[in-house]
Amino acid sequence: MFAYLVRRLFLMLVTLFGISVVIFFLLRIVPGNIVDILFAAAGYVDPADKANLEKELGIDQPLVVQYWHWISGFLRGDFGYSYVSEKPALQEILPRIPITARLAGLALLFSASIGIPLGVISAVKQGTRLDYALRVVSLSGLSLPSFWLGLLVLTASVAMFGQMPLFNPNPQSFGEAVATYCIPAMVVGFRSSALTMRITRSSMLEVLRQDYIRTARAKGASDAAVNYQHALKNAILPVITVIGIEAAFLIGGLIVTETVFNIPGVARFLVEAIRWRDYPIVQNLVMLIAVVVVSANFIVDMLYAVFDPRIRYTD
Known part of the structure; x- marks a missing residue:
């Protein structure tokens, strides 16, 4: 190991x-x-x-x-100075990282908490009306661009409440933070939850046909125990892979969403820095995103051994 x-x-x-x-x-x-x-x-x-x-x-x-x-300088923690603002690059980047991290984390939580249970239900109820309805919802989530869905949400907010939801980068309480981040997080997480649901359904359908599932049912195990303790536990590896990829994607893939909702995050700042050829900002931001992506893939590999005891990383 x-x-x-x-x-x-x-x-x-x-x-x-x-x-x-x-x-x-x-x-x-x-x-x-x-x-x-x-x-x-x-x-x-x-x-x-x-x-x-x-x-x-x-x-x-x-x-x-x-x-x-x-x-x-990057290895020493010295990110240089921004060419545009003439401020230390680290001073420009650090305040934006928590904003994007909160948004990505909440979107990932929404994706997993919605996508996995609905994927299990869709697999268990294969061929029923509920299964067809959930498959339509998942296809809709994969088909709708997040920026277009965000514009629809903003338009609906104006039509219903007379104003757009305002983003507060410094919420003073947990409730205010949830209210601030939940709408853009759900817009971003809708696509991720649809992908998670389809992967969960496909993996569950493959596992539910195995002999040990029939054996568990024959021994009198409840449907919940069969579906979640036996089937989902063995079908979770592809889902973990997708969640890890989505986690890495969300850190640098929120450019359009942050622009639509006027969120001063890392992704939007990166686009502005590219336009101005602000080399220190662009280089350091892309490197930080690369570190997150590589680390996410490493964590996913380690989680394989946690969820599946058959996997062992030998020396």
């Missing part, structure tokens, strides 16, 4: 190193840089001032030197 963990951690570091190289050099390949954008906005270009600004920002140095300065 220890040797497996060491190998996995080494592969994680290699993956993150490759991602950092791709992020850095692809960002420099994109035409234009922050200096060109600033001077284009001013409408006047002084070659001497432009050279001085490039030297001050450090983008006149060779790309290898720029990469070394960035990645060594």
Whole structure:
């Protein structure tokens, strides 16, 4: 087990190193840089001032030197300074992380708490009207873009209450926090819950046909015990995989939702930084998202052994 963990951690570091190289050099390949954008906005270009600004920002140095300065600073916790606001990049990023994390966490909770039970019910009631109704709901969730659903929610709120739901980034109580985050979280989590429900249903249908399920029923086990203690326990691995992927996706995939609901989160801030070619912000945000994705995949692999005792990671 220890040797497996060491190998996995080494592969994680290699993956993150490759991602950092791709992020850095692809960002420099994109035409234009922050200096060109600033001077284009001013409408006047002084070659001497432009050279001085490039030297001050450090983008006149060779790309290898720029990469070394960035990645060594990132490992030390020094994220540099934002080119636009001239504030420390960490100071710009940190206040936005909890907002996106709360939104993603609540959306994931909604997805799992709704998708798994409905997937079990749909599998158990296969071929009934309830099953067909739940399958229609799941297909609707997979078909409706989250941003369009968010616009529908905002329109309905205006029509019913005369105003749009306002987002408060600093709620003072738990109830206020739930009221603030629940609507955008449900909009985002609707698609995830639909995917979770379909995966749960498919996995449950496969398990319910196994011999040990018939044996459990023959021994007099209740329907709840058969469905949840026997079937769901053995069908949960694909569901865990989907939830892990969705958790990683939600951290960086909330761009449109944060824009629609005017949420000052990480994803929306990343788009603004890309538009302004704010290299320190873009590089560090994408690296943080990459760390979350790689960590989520590692946690999912570890959960396999927890939920299925047949899985063992040997040295």
